[in-house]
Amino acid sequence: MNAGSAMYSFLKMQLIRRDRRNLCRSAVALIAGIGLAACSPSDKAEQRAQDYLAKMTLEEKVGQVIQGDISTVTPEDAKAYNLGSVLNGGNSAPGGGKTASWQQWVDAADAYWRASTDTTDGGLGIPLLWGTDAVHGHNNLQMAVIFPHNSALGAAADPELMQAIGSVTAREVKATALDWVFAPTLAVAQDDRWGRAYESYSEDPKLVSDLGEAILRGLQGTPGSASFLDPQHVIATAKHFVGDGGTQYGIDKGDAVGTLNDIMETHAFPYEAAIENEVQTVMASFSSVNGVKMHGAKDLLTGTLRDEMGFNGFVIGDWNGHAEIPGCSPVDCPDALLAGVDMYMAPDSWKGLYENLLLQVKEGRVPMQRLDEAVLRILTVKIRAGLFEAGLPSQRPGVQRATLGAPAHREVARNAVRKSLVLLKNDNATLPFDPKKHIAIIGAGANSMSQQTGGWTLSWQGNDNANAEFETGQTILEGLSEKIEAAGGKVSFAETAAQLTGNPELIIYVFGEKPYAEFVGDMSDVMFEFADGPALAELNALKKRGVPIVSVFLTGRPLWINSHINQSDAFVIGWLPGTEAGGIADVLAAQPNGEIAHDFTGRLSFSWPSDGRGTPIDKNSKARVQFPFGYGLTYANAVTPMASLSEAAGVEKPGTQLDGVLMARGAARAPFSFFLGDSSNWRTPADAFLAESLAKSISSRGVDHKAQEDARQLNWRGSERAVASIQSQRHVDFTNLGDASNLNLTLHLRVDEPADAPLFLAMGCGDNCGGKIDIANRLAAMGNGWQDVTVPLTCFTPQGLNLAAVKAPVILETEGAWTISVTDIEITKGKNDCR
Ligand code: BGC
Numbered sequence: 001m002n003a004g005s006a007m008y009s010f011l012k013m014q015l016i017r018r019d020r021r022n023l024c025r026s027a028v029a030l031i032a033g034i035g036l037a038a039c040s041p042s043d044k045a046e047q048r049a050q051d052y053l054a055k056m057t058l059e060e061k062v063g064q065v066i067q068g069d070i071s072t073v074t075p076e077d078a079k080a081y082n083l084g085s086v087l088n089g090g091n092s093a094p095g096g097g098k099t100a101s102w103q104q105w106v107d108a109a110d111a112y113w114r115a116s117t118d119t120t121d122g123g124l125g126i127p128l129l130w131g132t133d134a135v136h137g138h139n140n141l142q143m144a145v146i147f148p149h150n151s152a153l154g155a156a157a158d159p160e161l162m163q164a165i166g167s168v169t170a171r172e173v174k175a176t177a178l179d180w181v182f183a184p185t186l187a188v189a190q191d192d193r194w195g196r197a198y199e200s201y202s203e204d205p206k207l208v209s210d211l212g213e214a215i216l217r218g219l220q221g222t223p224g225s226a227s228f229l230d231p232q233h234v235i236a237t238a239k240h241f242v243g244d245g246g247t248q249y250g251i252d253k254g255d256a257v258g259t260l261n262d263i264m265e266t267h268a269f270p271y272e273a274a275i276e277n278e279v280q281t282v283m284a285s286f287s288s289v290n291g292v293k294m295h296g297a298k299d300l301l302t303g304t305l306r307d308e309m310g311f312n313g314f315v316i317g318d319w320n321g322h323a324e325i326p327g328c329s330p331v332d333c334p335d336a337l338l339a340g341v342d343m344y345m346a347p348d349s350w351k352g353l354y355e356n357l358l359l360q361v362k363e364g365r366v367p368m369q370r371l372d373e374a375v376l377r378i379l380t381v382k383i384r385a386g387l388f389e390a391g392l393p394s395q396r397p398g399v400q401r402a403t404l405g406a407p408a409h410r411e412v413a414r415n416a417v418r419k420s421l422v423l424l425k426n427d428n429a430t431l432p433f434d435p436k437k438h439i440a441i442i443g444a445g446a447n448s449m450s451q452q453t454g455g456w457t458l459s460w461q462g463n464d465n466a467n468a469e470f471e472t473g474q475t476i477l478e479g480l481s482e483k484i485e486a487a488g489g490k491v492s493f494a495e496t497a498a499q500l501t502g503n504p505e506l507i508i509y510v511f512g513e514k515p516y517a518e519f520v521g522d523m524s525d526v527m528f529e530f531a532d533g534p535a536l537a538e539l540n541a542l543k544k545r546g547v548p549i550v551s552v553f554l555t556g557r558p559l560w561i562n563s564h565i566n567q568s569d570a571f572v573i574g575w576l577p578g579t580e581a582g583g584i585a586d587v588l589a590a591q592p593n594g595e596i597a598h599d600f601t602g603r604l605s606f607s608w609p610s611d612g613r614g615t616p617i618d619k620n621s622k623a624r625v626q627f628p629f630g631y632g633l634t635y636a637n638a639v640t641p642m643a644s645l646s647e648a649a650g651v652e653k654p655g656t657q658l659d660g661v662l663m664a665r666g667a668a669r670a671p672f673s674f675f676l677g678d679s680s681n682w683r684t685p686a687d688a689f690l691a692e693s694l695a696k697s698i699s700s701r702g703v704d705h706k707a708q709e710d711a712r713q714l715n716w717r718g719s720e721r722a723v724a725s726i727q728s729q730r731h732v733d734f735t736n737l738g739d740a741s742n743l744n745l746t747l748h749l750r751v752d753e754p755a756d757a758p759l760f761l762a763m764g765c766g767d768n769c770g771g772k773i774d775i776a777n778r779l780a781a782m783g784n785g786w787q788d789v790t791v792p793l794t795c796f797t798p799q800g801l802n803l804a805a806v807k808a809p810v811i812l813e814t815e816g817a818w819t820i821s822v823t824d825i826e827i828t829k830g831k832n833d834c835r
């Protein structure tokens, strides 16, 4: 995880920074009589900001610290509420659709600008700042170049390339007249089960730091030089501070647990270099550190980030991230501002939040001084970025349609693809292949812009994009075909092995993960698929052809694929390469004269597991590592054929052993696990009996049924909606247990403390899938002591429960202060009506 050297430099950098600030302070002290000391040029910006601040009304100040999403903020709203900022979230673009034209983006920028700078109402007319993710290129635009996701860039490990990517991204964002990006992500992902692992460059803090620093220089320009925040550059955001990549079990929005020192050394480390390079904004994380939600963590947001690390820009919250703080809601949360969030990201909640915050300042619950401080920071950044002089967006230099997807930009992305590919296996010099031959390209992934670009592309999840929706780029198939056809070879493409006709001399099989973003990508293990999975079936079928097979695996993170590697002669990790997938053909194909065109240079920036369990491994792991950090073959060194890899996954396919027992003696039965949840995190693992949800709204402990601690008591505090559940990350087929009309969910339980509130029992099959009923009356009708509560599945199936794909067979949910104890839960047989 964190080498001693990382710790050393983290501490050392802190010391240097502290020295510098002390120097600055003593200078201030020395010349105090002759006015303000200029310790850095940005102090001038701060002085100007002070002048504006002095003239602002309370309403203007409150508006300045709030950001809404363009899907719910009209330019008139921005003006009426003096909003300091808008964003377009993953699913929003001007006009609502993901295919907004360049003109629509620029028109929208003009409209918000005009509204914010209009002074006819007597206001100051402070220009509004528009933020967009741009996490791998200007990713909400179909005309933009989409770069490989960060896990790929970690494998390329090339700071110069990173800087080039940063400056191309900045130019494309500026071409649409926007000024701010929510990138780079500086997460140091420690657990590949995390759905955002692909947004992380590496498991190694030093590498994340180096690459983050380089892309930052590309985005913002080099501090101290004329390029810094000039019209070609954007304001960047280091996110998500802090510990986003260190949550337990890789749960998104989860909890990083450990000594503060360890957490800081790993996860705060890359922020040092970002602050050195004058990153202008830092985004607070949705996640918690030792149970404290980051949006409310004053020690870390103010104490560490500002006072110790010297950050002097502003802190932006994440998407209603303030609502994660216990006691807060999207529209009401003074706590976040008080803790150190300077601007709320309140996409749909901005209006209510504005009204509440205004009141809270008036009533003195939020000190004016803290509001002033936040406003001052925001204005200072706007001034540094030249916003007050920039003028109408559409009229600015660099605002041009032709910049988007420019050939030179595409070349940078293609180069990034070439450099990020990692070669894991190359028996019998299968690669590079001779492009003059007849090559079969197999797999739907070979011709899918959506699969190769992944999440955060055109839409939030990126899973709904047709090839025709991309105006720039090439699929893997297109890139390969171009190369092969130019050399006089022949291409046969088929989505499946069964559709392949003819007699190719080589097969290239492209497969991998389907797009996802954030928590949607969380997994409970790192199994790409089980032994009966579709990709393995394809590989087995292709193998029968008796020609060499090259596999290209598209993935955001290390997943267990030993069996797939065994079935392939050559194996390449293609990551999520983005729109310029021609870079894959550049490396895989030899030149027509047989010489190597581009060798492999990519090296794993994440340790690759030898089993599918998913419990974290890293550089220092002695076991469970198949390919270590830094691994990657070249054409020259891949000489010895690879021995067959172990096919023991260490994870059993869920449902294979299903006998209807879901919980026995208080413990969940595999493949299910026990979870407690509340608004802070709906799925906190709670295998141990003594456990609590993140906002402490529900807790559990061991109690005695027939033996010592063979039952689990659930105690709802009654403070908010909270749930206890039994879940599997994967869908489990219940149909082999029988027909739903003849099955029941039976809980052996005892009511310890009833409440005057509904208690829902639910069965779930994924997002918006499942059914629930209130069992409060059934429980009230029961006497004291241990009893069976039997609910027929026909109570759930009409509401949409799909028995073939159950994820959460038991969910108990209430807002009331119930206490119940449960020992066994089973699917039982017998015909009952749902009453
Ligand atoms: C993500 C951020 C992102 C923001 C705006 C959040 O859900 O966590 O990384 O910048 O949305 O799209």
Ligand code: BGC
Residues within 6 Å of the ligand: 088, 089, 090, 091, 092, 319, 460, 518
């Ligand atoms: C938005 C994303 C945001 C996410 C938060 C989505 O609807 O489009 O930008 O990150 O919600 O969960």
